[in-house]
Amino acid sequence: MKKALKIIVLVLAVGFIGMQFFQIDKTNPPIAETETLEAAVAVPPDVALIMGRSCNDCHTNKTVYPWYASIQPNGWFLKDHIDEGRRELNFSKFNTFETKKKKKKLEEICEQVETSEMPLPSYLWIHRDAALSETERKALCDWTKQAVTNLEKSEPPASGWPKHFCPRNTRNTRKRRTIHLLFRVLSRI
Numbered sequence: 001m002k003k004a005l006k007i008i009v010l011v012l013a014v015g016f017i018g019m020q021f022f023q024i025d026k027t028n029p030p031i032a033e034t035e036t037l038e039a040a041v042a043v044p045p046d047v048a049l050i051m052g053r054s055c056n057d058c059h060t061n062k063t064v065y066p067w068y069a070s071i072q073p074n075g076w077f078l079k080d081h082i083d084e085g086r087r088e089l090n091f092s093k094f095n096t097f098e099t100k101k102k103k104k105k106l107e108e109i110c111e112q113v114e115t116s117e118m119p120l121p122s123y124l125w126i127h128r129d130a131a132l133s134e135t136e137r138k139a140l141c142d143w144t145k146q147a148v149t150n151l152e153k154s155e156p157p158a159s160g161w162p163k164h165f166c167p168r169n170t171r172n173t174r175k176r177r178t179i180h181l182l183f184r185v186l187s188r189i
């Protein structure tokens with residue numbers, strides 16, 4: 001029995017040591033200033049501070065890796081979250097999105113923090129200071145709403161047609177066809 005225990009401990013120890021040879025890549029991808037969130041929308045200092053503390057490690061190319069990222073399998077989980085977080089929404093690439101996607105992502109930020117889905121709960125176990133207060137959640141939501149309005153204002157009109165009648169602005173094909181037909185008839189008389 002004692003011998004079996006020794007073997008188990010030995011196997012675990014060797015396994016753990018073996019894992020340490022598979023370190024994660026901690027180099028941050030380069031950032032082009034013109035592609036960032038700040039280049040797309042105005043980010044007030046209080047919002048920048050909140051995001052720097054609670055979001056940027058997973059949603060920018062400015063990740064600061066903690067020391068335990070060098071201990072596997074921790075680092076692997078961490079890297080997985082960072083890769084996925086960046087894939088879903090990378091603030092360092094925000095200005096490369098189309099206006100529609102920018103607005104959607106901004107709306108999602110408010111949604112995710114209001115429902116406490118973000119920052120990821122597992123992140124908060126260690127980064128306790130990343131937890132958001134009610135005031136901070138509100139600050140983020142107010143900012144996203146303002147930013148969406150500003151984006152809408154700066155958007156060029158889709159065409160000379162009134163917004164609601166422009167066929168390109170409606171997903172409903174039947175409505176679109178009817179509008180087209182109407183315009184065709186009107187242009188004949």
Ligand code: HEC
Nearest residue numbers: 054055058081084085088089108109112113118119120123
């Ligand atoms: C520990 C890493 C981590 C932190 C910190 C983090 N996120 Fe995330 N975020 C993720 C991952 C992983 C996903 C994708 C999976 C998911 O939705 O759960 C995600 C998804 C999102 C999405 C959804 C994107 C979409 O298109 O569905 C939004 C919005 C978001 N995060 C905003 C935030 C905000 C705002 C903060 C800070 C208050 C934050 N996140 C902090 C890892 C993180």
